[in-house]
Amino acid sequence: MDWLYNFPLEIPINLKAIDDAVRAFSIKHDTFFGIITKGLTSFVNSIYSILDTIPWFILILLVFIAGWKLLDQISKGLLYGGLLFLTGVVGYWDLMNETLSIIIASVIISLILGFPLGILISASDRADRFMRPVLDTMQTMPVFVYLIPALLFFGLGKAPGVIATTIYAVVPMIRLTNHGIRQIDEEVIEASIAFGSTRIQSLIKVQIPQALPTIMTGVNQTLMMAISMVVTTSMIGATGLGMEVLIGVNRVEIGRGLVSGTAVVIIAIILDRLTQGFVQQSEVNTDE
Numbered sequence: 355m356d357w358l359y360n361f362p363l364e365i366p367i368n369l370k371a372i373d374d375a376v377r378a379f380s381i382k383h384d385t386f387f388g389i390i391t392k393g394l395t396s397f398v399n400s401i402y403s404i405l406d407t408i409p410w411f412i413l414i415l416l417v418f419i420a421g422w423k424l425l426d427q428i429s430k431g432l433l434y435g436g437l438l439f440l441t442g443v444v445g446y447w448d449l450m451n452e453t454l455s456i457i458i459a460s461v462i463i464s465l466i467l468g469f470p471l472g473i474l475i476s477a478s479d480r481a482d483r484f485m486r487p488v489l490d491t492m493q494t495m496p497v498f499v500y501l502i503p504a505l506l507f508f509g510l511g512k513a514p515g516v517i518a519t520t521i522y523a524v525v526p527m528i529r530l531t532n533h534g535i536r537q538i539d540e541e542v543i544e545a546s547i548a549f550g551s552t553r554i555q556s557l558i559k560v561q562i563p564q565a566l567p568t569i570m571t572g573v574n575q576t577l578m579m580a581i582s583m584v585v586t587t588s589m590i591g592a593t594g595l596g597m598e599v600l601i602g603v604n605r606v607e608i609g610r611g612l613v614s615g616t617a618v619v620i621i622a623i624i625l626d627r628l629t630q631g632f633v634q635q636s637e638v639n640t641d642e
Contacts, residue, residue, distance in 0.1 A: 380507050387507045394459070394513035402455035410447060414438050417624060424631030434627065437620045446595060446617045453584055453594035453621065456512055460519035460580045465573065468524045472531025472572075473557070482532065493525045497586050505590045515592030519583040526575035534568030535561050567633055574629040581622045585615075595621075 380387065405413075414435045422431030441450050475481045500521050504514035538561055546556040562569070588596035595618050602611025 376503070376506060391508045391511075391513040394508075394516050395511060398455050398459045398512045398516060401458050402451055405451040405454055406448070410442055414442075417628075420628050421624075421631070424628055424635060430627070434624045437624060441617050441620055444613055444617065446598070446614065449593075449595050449598060449614075450617060450621065453596065453618070456515055456519065456587070456592055456594060457577070457580045457584065457621075457625075460516050460523055460583075461573075461577055463516065463520045464524040464527050464576050464580070467520070468527030468572070468576070469531055469569070472528045472569075473535065473562075475528065476532045476535035485528070489525050489529060492521065497522055497583060498589075501586065501590050510591035512592055514590050515583075515587035518587055518590070519580050522583055523576045523579040526579065527572045530572030530575065531565070531569050534565030534572070537568070538564045570629070570633040574626065574633060577625055577629055578622065581618065581625065584618055 417438050418431040418435035420431070421434040422428045425431070441447060475485050497518075500518040501514070504518040508514040508517055535557075542560060542564065543556055546560045547553070551559065584592075584594065584596040585599045586596070588594070588600040595614050598614035599611055599618065601607070602609075602614060
């Protein structure tokens with residue numbers, strides 16, 4: 355009766371052959387991956403240098419002003435400025451800048467790749483049907499799986515962290531750009547073309563502005579997913595607050611893990627609320 359409870363058929367998969375093939379590919383194209391690694395590392399370091407150059411009180415002031423103006427509440431600006439000040443008080447200001455540099459680099463690359471790809475998919479139902487299962491797979495794949503090829507092709511450090519984060523975070527940008535353009539009323543598009551606009555002019559002057567609130571929601575979601583990868587990418591050498599959390603876990607240091615984890619949460623709250631405020635203002639401007 356074992357066949358009732360144990361699956362009767364099992365096809366052996368040669369996992370070693372897959373590993374050997376990927377490693378051989380990595381070695382063969384080592385120069386190419388090395389160039390990408392150096393470029394990404396320089397990009398992240400440049401962002402970090404800019405963040406590190408900004409005096410701490412100026413950055414807190416900018417967050418206060420952004421929170422005040424975007425959310426129309428001075429109390430929100432004071433709250434977010436105070437939370438950022440608290441991050442510096444506990445000694446995590448430099449690590450916060452390192453984390454932000456990786457997040458910003460990943461989000462910029464995600465926008466550069468995701469925005470045009472979302473536009474292309476919105477123009478073709480066939481492309482939409484093809485990309486939907488691909489995006490579903492990218493979004494539901496366990497995040498740790500992304501670390502393996504990133505580590506194998508790009509080694510340890512910030513570059514593989516950016517690659518893994520980008521692959522994980524680019525999906526909502528593609529989806530919501532596609533969705534935002536598709537939900538525009540066809541009569542609006544036809545009216546713009548009837549008044550002499552080309553397809554490209556209609557896209558730039560009508561469709562993208564109309565879809566901007568949805569697209570900005572995609573930016574917000576991409577940002578949040580990038581932040582959620584901070585701790586995970588520390589496992590392959592991405593420094594910053596995520597590394598502090600990982601060290602706290604490995605050494606069972608509750609205080610270290612709790613404080614560094616709270617700093618990550620503070621960054622997530624500030625960036626989320628500010629981008630949401632920008633989305634709301636975009637919706638208001640679109641309605642007007």
